[in-house]
Amino acid sequence: MDVTANGRALELALAETPDYNSLEARDRAFARAIAATVFRRSGQIKAVLKPLVRKAPTAPVKAVLQTAVAQIVFMDVSPHAAVSETVDVLKSSKSTLGFANFANAVLRRVVEQGKHTAAATPPKANIPGWIRGEWERAYGKIPMTKIAVQLIKDPVLDVSVSHTHAGLGRQDMAEATGGTPIGRQTLRLGSIGDVTALPGFEEGSWWAQDLAAALPAQILMDQFEALDGVRVLDMCAAPGGKTMQLASAGMEVTAVDKSSGRLKRLKENLARTKLPATVVQSDALEYDAEPFQAVLLDAPCTATGTFRRHPDVLHNRNPKSVADLVRLQDKLLPKAATLTAPGGVLIYAVCSLQPDEGMPRVTKFLEATPDFSLIPITSLPGLDLPEDRFDGGVVRTLPCDLAKSGGLDGFFIAALRRAA
Numbered sequence: 272m273d274v275t276a277n278g279r280a281l282e283l284a285l286a287e288t289p290d291y292n293s294l295e296a297r298d299r300a301f302a303r304a305i306a307a308t309v310f311r312r313s314g315q316i317k318a319v320l321k322p323l324v325r326k327a328p329t330a331p332v333k334a335v336l337q338t339a340v341a342q343i344v345f346m347d348v349s350p351h352a353a354v355s356e357t358v359d360v361l362k363s364s365k366s367t368l369g370f371a372n373f374a375n376a377v378l379r380r381v382v383e384q385g386k387h388t389a390a391a392t393p394p395k396a397n398i399p400g401w402i403r404g405e406w407e408r409a410y411g412k413i414p415m416t417k418i419a420v421q422l423i424k425d426p427v428l429d430v431s432v433s434h435t436h437a438g439l440g441r442q443d444m445a446e447a448t449g450g451t452p453i454g455r456q457t458l459r460l461g462s463i464g465d466v467t468a469l470p471g472f473e474e475g476s477w478w479a480q481d482l483a484a485a486l487p488a489q490i491l492m493d494q495f496e497a498l499d500g501v502r503v504l505d506m507c508a509a510p511g512g513k514t515m516q517l518a519s520a521g522m523e524v525t526a527v528d529k530s531s532g533r534l535k536r537l538k539e540n541l542a543r544t545k546l547p548a549t550v551v552q553s554d555a556l557e558y559d560a561e562p563f564q565a566v567l568l569d570a571p572c573t574a575t576g577t578f579r580r581h582p583d584v585l586h587n588r589n590p591k592s593v594a595d596l597v598r599l600q601d602k603l604l605p606k607a608a609t610l611t612a613p614g615g616v617l618i619y620a621v622c623s624l625q626p627d628e629g630m631p632r633v634t635k636f637l638e639a640t641p642d643f644s645l646i647p648i649t650s651l652p653g654l655d656l657p658e659d660r661f662d663g664g665v666v667r668t669l670p671c672d673l674a675k676s677g678g679l680d681g682f683f684i685a686a687l688r689r690a691a
């Protein structure tokens with residue numbers, strides 16, 4: 272409820288819930304899986320409940336019913352156990368006690384017919400209408416349907432393997448984990464479990480990073496013949512996935528971020544991977560330094576492109592949050608420009624599928640800043656993406672790309688150069 276009503280991220284909402292924190296690790300993982308399934312399957316769950324619930328119950332009762340449907344229809348949970356646990360939960364509070372019998376009756380019907388109703392409801396019903404509209408207009412109806420299929424699949428785990436570690440390279444990691452090398456430095460692993468238990472974690476040989484999230488830094492690095500000692504600013508850097516890529520390639524990285532909590536994670540990541548970077552806590556809009564040969568602006572965005580691992584992003588955003596972020600992106604891009612040295616490279620990236628956060632930001636910036644021009648990108652070595660992902664000389668990945676191997680995050684990436 273905190274996610275939909277207050278726009279909180281599911282991870283944060285859970286982390287600040289005392290009942291959740293008091294659970295054993297295994298039960299916490301189960302509770303998180305139920306919550307994620309509620310968001311992943313929101314439209315199908317609604318379709319299952321609609322014919323059975325004539326009058327809308329209170330918000331807490333509705334939320335409890337949704338978690339029950341998630342378990343009964345979509346998870347490997349005994350239906351009997353899910354019904355009786357749910358009824359017990361409702362009985363445990365005075366405000367919901369009166370709904371226990373009602374829920375019992377509804378959920379028995381869900382056990383009988385829920386799977387059938389869910390199967391008859393297309394996956395695109397799980398995507399909120401306003402987002403579906405924007406994606407259909409931007410990417411077309413068929414890609415939209417394929418994108419929706421990625422939402423109901425279990426996400427894969429991608430890790431980026433450090434360039435600096437002679438010990439556990441990508442091939443060693445592949446052999447040790449059964450993972451598949453994909454792209455330039457990514458290893459794709461079957462499903463997300465306890466990442467800290469994977470070989471090479473303690474040694475800092477890799478960090479979790481979606482294949483698409485590794486592209487902006489790779490595109491930046493492609494613009495240089497030699498990387499050693501090149502000064503680069505990672506302007507919105509935490510938790511540091513891209514900082515680690517740049518540092519592990521030998522670049523001299525300054526990592527700026529506004530959030531102290533997220534910078535703490537960045538510092539932990541750098542310590543674990545034994546990679547160097549100058550870390551600065553600052554609002555990027557107020558940060559000043561001698562201009563850099565390269566600036567990476569991985570801008571704050573709606574992050575709707577990350578829905579495979581974070582299905583809640585489709586439910587805690589709205590058109591106003593897009594507009595607010597667009598305003599910030601329109602300030603950050605010119606600021607990034609002032610920090611880019613003449614002849615230098617500026618990369619703008621967002622992990623968003625909302626069209627407004629992509630090309631229109633770059634077009635507006637280029638119109639206002641004549642000493643910058645687009646460096647057209649027409650393909651990415653090692654990645655077999657459809658030609659139209661490079662329309663306009665920029666990169667637009669869709670979650671349905673490379674679908675057979677697990678898809679990838681939706682990113683928009685543009686490379687720009689300042690005149691010398």
Ligand SMILES: C[S@@+](CC[C@H](N)C(=O)[O-])C[C@H]1O[C@@H](n2cnc3c(N)ncnc32)[C@H](O)[C@@H]1O
Nearest residue numbers: 507508509510511512513529530554555569571
């Ligand atoms: C997309 S995330 C960055 C992810 C990171 N580049 C990575 O690869 O791990 C955006 C970041 O922008 C930061 N941020 C938001 N507004 C900012 C601002 N005005 N100045 C600096 N950082 C900001 C957020 O704290 C967040 O860490």
